Amino acid sequence: GESVGLHLPTLSVQEGDNSIINCAYSNSASDYFIWYKQESGKGPQFIIDIRSNMDKRQGQRVTVLLNKTVKHLSLQIAATQPGDSAVYFCAEIVSHSSASKIIFGSGTRLSIRP
Amino acid sequence: DARVTQTPRHKVTEMGQEVTMRCQPILGHNTVFWYRQTMMQGLELLAYFRNRAPLDDSGMPKDRFSAEMPDATLATLKIQPSEPRDSAVYFCASGLAGTSGVTDTQYFGPGTRLTVL
Numbered sequence: 001g002e003s004v005g006l007h008l009p010t011l012s013v014q015e016g017d018n019s020i021i022n023c024a025y026s027n028s029a030s031d032y033f034i035w036y037k038q039e040s041g042k043g044p045q046f047i048i049d050i051r052s053n054m055d056k057r058q059g060q061r062v063t064v065l066l067n068k069t070v071k072h073l074s075l076q077i078a079a080t081q082p083g084d085s086a087v088y089f090c091a092e093i094v095s096h097s098s099a100s101k102i103i104f105g106s107g108t109r110l111s112i113r114p
Numbered sequence: 115d116a117r118v119t120q121t122p123r124h125k126v127t128e129m130g131q132e133v134t135m136r137c138q139p140i141l142g143h144n145t146v147f148w149y150r151q152t153m154m155q156g157l158e159l160l161a162y163f164r165n166r167a168p169l170d171d172s173g174m175p176k177d178r179f180s181a182e183m184p185d186a187t188l189a190t191l192k193i194q195p196s197e198p199r200d201s202a203v204y205f206c207a208s209g210l211a212g213t214s215g216v217t218d219t220q221y222f223g224p225g226t227r228l229t230v231l
Contacts, residue, residue: 034219043118043205043222044157089157101170102147104157 008087010109019077023090023105028071030092032100035064035075038107039086047075047088077110085112116140118223120206126229132194135226137206138187146189147220148174148181149205157205163189164211196230203227 013019025033031052036044050057050064050073057064063076073090087107094101119138127133139146148160161171161181171181178200180192193200207220 041224043207043225045222046219049219100162102159102162104159106156 008107008109010111012111012113013080014113015080015082017080019075019080019084019110021075021077021088021108021110023073023075023108025071025073025090025092025105026103027092027094027101028068029094031095032093033064033066033073034091034093035062035073036089036091036104037084037086038089044089080110080112082112082114085110116221118206118208118221120204120223120226122226123224124227124229126231127196128231129197130195131230132192133196133200133228133230135191135204135206135228137189137191137208137223139189139206139208140221141187143208143210143221145209145211145220146183147207147209148189148191149207149222150202151205151225152202160191160204193228196228198230201228201230 011021034049035047037047038044048059048062048064050066055066061078065074075088077084087109089107090105092103118140121136125133144165146163149157150160151157158173160174162169163183166183166186178193183189189206191204203225205222205225207222209220
């Protein structure tokens with residue numbers, strides 16, 4: 001499989017605890033945000049998204065919070081499991097009728113302690 | 115279970131050689147993206163197609179890289195001539211863009227690991 005060993009910030013969490021992964025975005029015009037999960041040897045996988053007219057969105061065990069004032073995005077994972085071990089990326093999108101601009105964050109590695 | 119496929123999964127080549135990477139998007143998707151992932155730069159968007167037309171290739175070195183969609187089921191990324199600095203994992207992703215132009219969920223392929231010696 002394909003993977004890249006990035007020198008990334010690492011968050012170490014006890015199994016069963018909640019995880020919070022943060023992301024600062026750069027463009028105040030960004031109107032759509034996505035969190036991706038990338039497991040070792042695989043491509044990024046969509047987790048959850050949020051539009052700029054919202055400040056919170058919940059999925060199954062995951063919650064995304066958006067603070068447009070400080071251009072900050074967070075991903076909360078409840079009851080972290082070993083299968084959550086991966087690199088997590090945020091992506092910001094500026095929508096245009098012709099071509100949207102997509103920028104990925106550098107990523108955070110989530111490590112689960114048994 | 116529909117998924118994006120990419121070939122080859124691994125490619126080792128010598129500097130100066132032509133490299134062609136292929137992607138089959140999910141049937142029915144109208145947007146295709148090419149990304150490059152490296153240790154230093156992370157994930158970068160190289161090019162973006164909608165309905166087979168190139169919309170944005172500003173992230174791609176024009177002198178050596180080219181991206182095309184010969185048909186709706188095939189996207190190609192070519193590097194000619196290849197250089198060692200092109201070594202990276204190249205991902206293709208497909209999605210379905212609505213009339214607003216916003217692409218929602220992108221589905222990524224497994225990637226092609228390219229090594230240029």
